[in-house]
Amino acid sequence: MIKEERITVSDIHRLVIKGQISSAHYLAARALLRDEHEWRNRARLSLLALGVGQVVAALIFFFAFNWAEFPDIGKFAVIELAIIILSGSAWFKGLDHPLSQALGISAFVALGVLLAVIGQVYQTGADLWTLFAVWAGLSLPVVFALRNAIAWLIWLTVSLIAATLYTEQVWVLSGRIASGMVPIILAVIITLAFTIREGLSKAYFREAGPSWIRYILLAAMLGFWTLMASVTMFQKDILALGEILSIFIPIAGFILVCSGVLKLTLFPAYDMLSVTMVFLAISIFLSFVAGRLLFVTLDEEFSSLFLIGIVTMTIFGGMAVILLRLSQARRE
């Protein structure tokens, strides 16, 4: 099979710089590469979104203006009515329809607003974590019914906020765990969510959602593990579990996560974006390790920064070379 040579926007730009296409014809040349029908649909959709978004914002501003004077019963009525209309319309249209799923997600968000208003009106004095925990608990059936990855992502965010607040307001304050353990707990929860999402994706379940859900979870997971593994280089006994365990747990978690993701994304087909994210995490971690070791070894002299710079350059440069070769191999 003869491989078709493709042309990109960057090629068009290069031709303008070389003078083969005049500046005035740049847009017309770019237009050849775009699917005009698709872009017209997108333009109309964004026009509608802009219009509806501004009207919704106007309504919120209007209620915010009158909120203090609004009777409590009115506050509840407005939000509850919104929940009923949103979930009723979603149910009526059929939960498989994209519009119904958007309405269902809006109902889920409105439920959180209702709980916040209950807390505001009755001044229950409860800890903030209860709001998010109850919100996550009550909305679980809705999220199951929607079978939508975005709904699950929002639910996960609410649950993570609940978990963070609970661990900080209950466990850390009562001295059961050190505050350094909170990011580790969050990292474990996100790692579990990532693993479940990948399992669902392999089984072709709709809940797995598009590939960008993978990237969001991966970025969050790598972010937490890299942060914790790097911080242990600079702070002693951060988890209050003894010096060895405080270093071992974050670094073991980091290595496990990186190797697991690499195994998942390098075989059978490369997912270069995921591979790059892992390489970036490894480069940052290794640079911190090298920086810490060199700074201590060279008696914390300013000149050690030179060496750190060169080592960092070598690490990132090396990773870039490997990635470029992998990327080339994938194309071929």
Place this chain on the structure above:
Amino acid sequence: MVSLTNRQKVFTQLGIVDDGIQYAEIAWYIEILITIGAWFSALALTVPVIAIFGLSSDSAKELLVPAVVVVVAAFFILRQSTIGPFLRQFAATLALAGEGLFVIVMGDLTHSLEIAATAAVVLTLVSLSFLPQVSIQFPATVATMGLIILAIVFDSDSVWLVDFTLAFSMAFGVYLLLQPPRRFDVRGFATALVLIAPIVLGFGELGLARELGEYTWYPGWAAQSVLVLIALWLVWRLRLFIHDRRMQLLLAAAVILLGAIIPAGLYSAVVLLLIAYSLGSMPWAVISGLAVCYAVTRLYYMLGISLLLKSFLLAGAGLICIGLWFFAERAARVGEKL
């Protein structure tokens, strides 16, 4: 019209001979890794140079030596023909750091923000020819614009001048994006000029909205009219894609009406949407969406006018957009039937 991606077909359509050179495009995420690495390395190598020369004296003029050293080192690396993308990015970052040091020295020697801003403008314009990387042009332009804004705010009381500067720089940026010049790749420069407007104008004054609130004429309104002219130019350029003249006139009318109703921050976000459609670019579309959300949030916290008036302005703008959408949908359905 369906898109063409076949190289030969596109070259034939454009009526030019294929030079056979293919743009060696590096995926954006690998570019990010390279950029982060280059910034880290350049920072670690520049800080000790600054520390050795700069910390020994109270005056920043001592930084002139490291500025020259860093720039010379950067140019030495850039002149090598065999360097890979990482080293090229690293050298460009070093050059940027050197230019930054030079601007600090100028500001310190003259004790003038205007001179520092002028030096930054000159260096940014000069470096456009040899530092084509978006990751270099973008921060250099943002920093230069920041200095210009600071110079205006601190050295004169005319805050409306900031609006004017932003509106005109946005106009220049939009022109460069839609009609890029020959010989120079200025995409990073143009992108920064365009994007800085909605961010800063979101903090600024409110154009007509403020007039409605205070019943006084305000010069920010004149700056907003520059934004309306940019939007009208974009609508005129969209004749490539919108063949229905009535639809184009309706869009032009909507753009003028929106310019009269919504504040400059939100209006410049709408200009970004027009850019996204003109270029057919998804990243620009995503940025426009974020800019609209940001502008509406900024508007909520504006203390100049009441929430009630803001809600009326937003509702009016929303209804104009929905009305335009209605006509666009109808025109599309008629087009499909034909």
